[in-house]
Amino acid sequence: xxxxxxxxxxxxxxxxxxxxxxxxxxxxxxxxxxxxxxxxxxxxxxxxxxxxxxxxxxxxxxxxxxxxxxxxxxxxxxxxxxxxxxxx
Amino acid sequence: xxxxxxxxxxxxxxxxxxxxxxxxxxxxxxxxxxxxxxxxxxxxxxxxxxxxxxxxxxxxxxxxxxxxxxxxxxxxxxxxxxxxxxxxxxxxxxxxxxxxxxxxxxxxxxxxxxxxxxxxxxxxxxxxxxxxxxxxxxxxxxxxxxxxxxxxxxxxxxxxxxxxxxxxxxxxxxxxxxxxxxxxxxxxxxxxxxxxxxxxxxxxxxxxxxxxxxxxxxxxxxxxxxxxxxxxxxxxxxx
Numbered sequence: 001x002x003x004x005x006x007x008x009x010x011x012x013x014x015x016x017x018x019x020x021x022x023x024x025x026x027x028x029x030x031x032x033x034x035x036x037x038x039x040x041x042x043x044x045x046x047x048x049x050x051x052x053x054x055x056x057x058x059x060x061x062x063x064x065x066x067x068x069x070x071x072x073x074x075x076x077x078x079x080x081x082x083x084x085x086x087x088x
Numbered sequence: 089x090x091x092x093x094x095x096x097x098x099x100x101x102x103x104x105x106x107x108x109x110x111x112x113x114x115x116x117x118x119x120x121x122x123x124x125x126x127x128x129x130x131x132x133x134x135x136x137x138x139x140x141x142x143x144x145x146x147x148x149x150x151x152x153x154x155x156x157x158x159x160x161x162x163x164x165x166x167x168x169x170x171x172x173x174x175x176x177x178x179x180x181x182x183x184x185x186x187x188x189x190x191x192x193x194x195x196x197x198x199x200x201x202x203x204x205x206x207x208x209x210x211x212x213x214x215x216x217x218x219x220x221x222x223x224x225x226x227x228x229x230x231x232x233x234x235x236x237x238x239x240x241x242x243x244x245x246x247x248x249x250x251x252x253x254x255x256x257x258x259x260x261x262x263x264x265x266x267x268x269x270x271x272x273x274x275x276x277x278x279x280x281x282x283x284x285x286x287x288x289x290x291x292x293x294x295x296x297x298x299x300x301x302x303x304x305x306x307x308x309x310x311x312x313x314x315x316x317x318x319x320x321x322x323x324x325x326x327x
Contacts, residue, residue, distance in 0.1 A: 020117050022185060049095065053110035055185075055192060057103055058223045058231055064192070066099065 008038055015047045022055055024068070031072065035079035048072025104226065111229050118184035119198070125318075178212065178321040179203050184229065186317055193259045195232040197320060200225045204324050212321040213312040217288055218281065219261070222322070230322075234314060235289075236261045244289055246306060247277035253306070255279070255289070261314035263290060266303045279308045 011034050018026040031044040051068030058065055098105045127135070181203070185196040199205060209222040211232050223233040235242065240257040244265060251273065253265035267273060273295055281289040290308040297304040 020114050049106055050110045053106040054114055054196070055194065055231075057107050058192070058194070058233065069095075069099075 004038075008034070012043050015043055016050075019047050019050050019054070022051070024051065024071075027051070028071070028075070031075045032079060035076055036083065041076075044075055045069070045072045107224070107226055111226050115184070115198075115229060118196070122182055122184060122198075122318075178323050179205075181230075181320055181322050183317045183320055187234070187260055187314060193234050193237040193257075194223070195220065195234065195314075195317065195320070197230050197232055197322070198228070199322065200228050200230045202228055203322070205230050205322060206324070208325065210323045212323065213310065213314075213317060214319070214321070215288075215311060217290075217310045217312055219310055219312070219314065219317075219320070232320070234261065236263055236309075236314070242289070243282040244279050245282060246279050246292065246308070247271070247273045250280075252282075255281075255308070261309050261312075263308050265306045265308070267306050269297060269302060269304050271304075273304075273306050 011030055015027055015030055015034075018024075018030070027044075027047055031041075031047065034041040035044055048068040048071060052066055056065040056068060063070070127138070130138070179199060182198040183195050184198050187193055187195075195211070197211075205222050205225050207222055207225065209230075210218060211220040211222065213219050218235070220232045220234040220236075222230050224231040233240075234257070236257040236259060238257055238259045242255045244253055244255045245251065246253055246265065246267065249271065251267055251271040253267050255263040255265045258264055263279075265279075273292060275292050275294060277292040278288060279290045279292065288311075290310045292306055292308045294307040295304055296307065
């Protein structure tokens with residue numbers, strides 16, 4: 001197992017523990033970093049769905065109930081655009 | 089693209105699919121965290137000392153409890169005479185997650201459909217303080233929305249004069265209400281809720297008055313700190 005894979009597992013663990021505790025302020029920066037560093041970093045999307053599943057998804061809450069998933073998608077889109085510009 | 093459609097489809101048609109999976113994963117971790125916070129890893133000596141201390145406190149409390157029980161019996165008798173007797177059992181439940189880290193001003197408690205909870209169940213903190221209602225029920229956990237969630241509105245009566253007002257949740261167990269400046273409300277006044285079965289709702293913590301305005305803002309909060317709640321009582325049927 002190479003260094004990059006081990007590092008990815010560490011980031012995944014941090015994301016998992018942060019989401020469990022609802023620490024979105026830790027998930028977001030690590031999400032940006034993960035999506036920038038790795039190809040197909042779908043862990044951020046899973047983290048978003050997990051965050052909403054644990055703390056959101058309350059009927060009658062509206063779009064706010066899906067904020068984790070929405071933010072995850074936004075992070076993926078932004079970082080892919082950034083990657084395209086930076087890595088030309 | 090197919091994956092996105094599947095996820096959106098599950099969000100819409102099976103809203104409990106993901107919560108059921110992730111809550112099953114999270115629950116053991118939350119239980120472990122709760123046990124650690126409860127002192128599971130303390131040394132035997134420390135636990136014995138704590139036990140002894142608690143026994144003493146319990147004895148003190150029992151004496152006070154007897155007085156309270158007398159009053160409660162008397163109260164129940166009066167209520168029964170007035171046709172308002174209540175024998176609804178309440179279930180004790182551990183608070184696994186609480187604000188401020190849960191973003192939506194909600195609690196996650198360690199019981200759900202297994203204890204017969206539903207979205208009509210109401211939540212009390214110790215001291216019979218009504219603090220929220222169950223908003224979503226899963227197998228072994230439930231989500232509780234606090235009444236203080238931002239934007240939630242309730243009709244309340246404030247102070248000894250029972251001044252009527254509309255309380256607006258500000259999050260974190262805090263509420264605010266607008267009252268005429270002529271109303272004499274002071275810190276420490278009791279607030280009761282009209283729409284929630286006349287239960288004690290909070291205690292006035294501050295009154296903001298501006299001489300240029302005809303109204304004053306009354307700030308109040310429940311006597312319990314929602315950030316420190318570890319146990320709650322659930323009225324399964326709700327009132």
